[in-house]
Amino acid sequence: MTKTVLLLSLLISGLAFAQEDLLKDIDTIQTKNTDTSQPAFKALQIVTGQSTKLAAKKEWYIVVAHRFGDVSKGFKDFFGLDDASTKLGAIYGATDWLSFNLSRETNQKTFEGGAKYRLLKQNENFPVDIVGYNVMAVNTDLKKDNYPHLQFGDRLSYLTQALISRRFNDDFSLQLTPSYVHKNLYDPNIEDKNQFLAGLGGRYKISKRISINAEYFVNFDNHSFYKNPLSLGMDIETGGHVFQLLFTNSQINSDIGYLTNATGKWEKGQIFFGFNLYRVF
Template identity: 85%
Template sequence: MTKTLLFLSIFLSGLAYSQEDLLKDIDTLKTTETSPPAFKALQVVTAQSTKLSAKNEWYIVVAHRFGDISTGFKNFFGLDDASTKLGVIYGVTDGLSLSFSRETNMKTFEGAAKYKLVKQNDNFPVDIVGYNVMAVNTDLDKDNYPHLKFGDRLSYLTQALISRRFNDQFSLQLTPSYVHKNLYDPNIEDKNQFLAGLGGRYKVSKRISVNAEYFVNFDNHSFYKNPLSLGVDIETGGHVFQLLFTNSQLNSDIGYLSNATGEWGKGHIFFGFNLYRVF
């Protein structure tokens, strides 16, 4: 926790020092888009947006989710308990990017491919992007699962990201999703899960937008909750910094969608951030 705060302190200090130059560059970042994207960040809040990295562009991603803020001073409003995700994203082409990440919670590795299918233009009303993930849960061990095989550690996600940029301020995204888990507890969830998500972005100033997203899991007997997240995007040159509140502590794509445990109505929510640096 101390190391994380130290990192943020150093980063934000450097960011403040160079902000004037960075702001001059924000609107000239490398892109081949003929019109502005529906979302400036690669995520709406935690779920993916239809934005892709440009060809040969690298992103470093740091995502952090603190603990349940309802615990109060006992865990310093969640700051004592945190889950961190580190990842990289590479634009193979303007329409295809590959990513790799690792999250501390469940020690999960994820590899993903994101690819543009259709671009919003005068003749077509929406962007359509495909997103596929394979995750490996390395936290499972044979003491608890004596017959554990490597394949049992795997889970998969397939999504269609469908967004529309209505104007300079407002964008919406619909995200039908399918999750498959090789190892699962039939008492609390299904092996195959279908979800539908709705997310949006509203720009309140030149550099700031407010975002929200909600997913409905049609696994009717699931122990887990439907993920709901609210966030703020801050654009500063080569950085996009997202502050957020969510009822799902997990950063991984599959974990976020299918393993949310918090309840907004009871104050069981998690504060966090996503930080991107483009190269």
């Protein structure tokens, strides 16, 4: 009888300590879930513009982005399905704070290579994430028949961005994106060699796996031929995929082309439907 009582006492004591440890673990998990240091965005792009999210160390992303044609043309082009632009790309996380990307788009046959790097991270002592983003693009569609003195350097353009975001809570995040674009070859009648832009984008979560996103960029050196890009989108999380559906007035997928060569007018229904698909490995 004494042995039985002693055994039960030890068992109850062990359960009590185990329960206390379990509660501590639960409290720790809850703290992490509500930590403001979590990413402000689930996808690497808000809509077409870059977000402050980076690929993790040794992660590979395959990116497929598609923009159909102008939906306002109706049945003539089957609401844009006859005229599409596609971008294929890859992203590699060299570290948790640095990633590299390479892509190619059918529109203007443009190759882009870039680097994305975290400068400061939002936490209880600092209010925002700050990420740098740099891109060099090569327009391989330019021909010497049209530009007899064309040199390789004329094909190049550059983008520098500061991505500044704040995650206010589990559902809502905002980002400010000052940007600078330099083009070696340009038409002075419709654009400037050096262009300065400011973008504002945001994400609002409407369910566990779905959010509504929006972004708008103002080009301070716009000659009115090209339009300021305005885009609306939806993020859908499905396991290893992030699928983004979107509407935009810029058919071009490349970072520089999207920012500086938008042609559609929202008020006239000149918008392009498309999607971004990310697969992480």
